[in-house]
Amino acid sequence: MLAARQRLRQVERALATLGERTQSIFRRFRIDGVSQSRIAQEEGISLSAVEKHLQRAYRTVAALVDEDQDVVPTKRNRAP
Amino acid sequence: MTGTIHDQAALWMARARDPRFSDWDALTDWLEADPAHNLAYEAAFAGHDMAGLMAETIAPSAAPGQAPPWRRRAVVGGGLTALAAAAAGVLALLGPYGAPSAEMVAQTGPGQHRLIRLADGTRIALNGDTRLVLDRGNGRTARLERGEALFDVVHNETRPFSVDVDGARMVDLGTRFDVVRGTRGSEVAVAQGAVLYDPDGAAVRLGPGRVLRKADGSNIVEVNQADPATIGAWQSGQLVYRDAPLSRVADDLSRSTGARIVVDAALANRPFTGAIVLAGNDRDALARRLAGIVDVTVAQRRDGLYLKARARR
DSSP states (O other): OHHHHHHHHHHHHHHHTTOHHHHHHHHHHHTSOOOHHHHHHHHTOOHHHHHHHHHHHHHHHHHHHHHOTTTOGGGTTSOO | OOHHHHHHHHHHHHHHTSTTOOOHHHHHHHHHHOHHHHHHHHHHHHHHHHHTHHHHTTSOOOOTTOOOHHHHHHHHHTTTOHHHHHHHTEEEOOOOOOOSOSEEEEEEOTTOOEEEEOTTSOEEEEOSSEEEEEETTTSSEEEEEEEEEEEEOOOOTTSOOEEEETTEEEEESSOEEEEEEOSSEEEEEEEESOEEESTTTTOEEEOTTEEEEEETTOOOEEEEEOOGGGTTGGGGTEEEEEEEEHHHHHHHHHHHHSSEEEEOGGGTTOEEEEEEEOOSSOHHHHHHHHIIIIIOEEEEETTEEEEEOOOOO
């Protein structure tokens, strides 16, 4: 389980750099499966603002994948 | 740096994972515009998978082969698209090994995708209607009994990963490769690295882009070349072909969509070159698409689609 725990910590650490609101919006979306329009209502912000929060979060976790070669072994043989 | 492409990929990921997303055509256009888009999207998708680990700490009791309720919800919410199913089917198969049963079966129904992670970091993506048996004891042996699986193997010189299909063995030499156990034969296609097919017999070494096909009941294997970037593209909802018989295309479509796609016998061997993007679960849309892309007449049937030659005037 160690590898999974490490990855989880990595995700949490990276998301923590994004601030409280982006984090909680991403959790609502990714983990709770709540739609963007409902998150917008809950948070009292526009749909495009929700989208921006999610974009930042996805950009951050995607970058994590690029960095961590063990997570996506397909990147191993690619030129830098 | 391709910063803007990664930003775009992140935005598409945020949009496409929303249960109300419907603009699959625009996403498809963007993905097809540049291979770099695909890579960036793949990374965003992997990030999406990885972030899913946060849920597993809440609901850790996912039994192999059975999705926990939150995932099932996610599938329904995602409109059962090929992409959504791929994300929703993430399944962490992490130790402890040595459980009572020596074999573990991972299965998908037609139209379902599932991603399996092994303890060593190896990832296996199962296409629809697939049955894969994993050895729990060593964690480095798999047997594909039916369907299609894409292997992203974390290479280990001393413990090579091997896959058995239809009695033939293939050994990973540091790899991403796709294996199909179809209705008429089997096939292995290498996207990266290399695979050694039948190490104790023919010992065919397959490099990137090599596709080996063996028809059932024949001892002859045939090796062709494909674009390595297209191998395993089904995982992101894309089926890419070069001179593939339409019967093969129909098999793949059936597996991926869950609809029964049948080709008229007169067309079964007609070669098809091109890409089919599976976007959404709308059978009418798929029928329209296929009619255009494959240049056939598509008839709707109760349980699927029937492809036949266009009437010529």
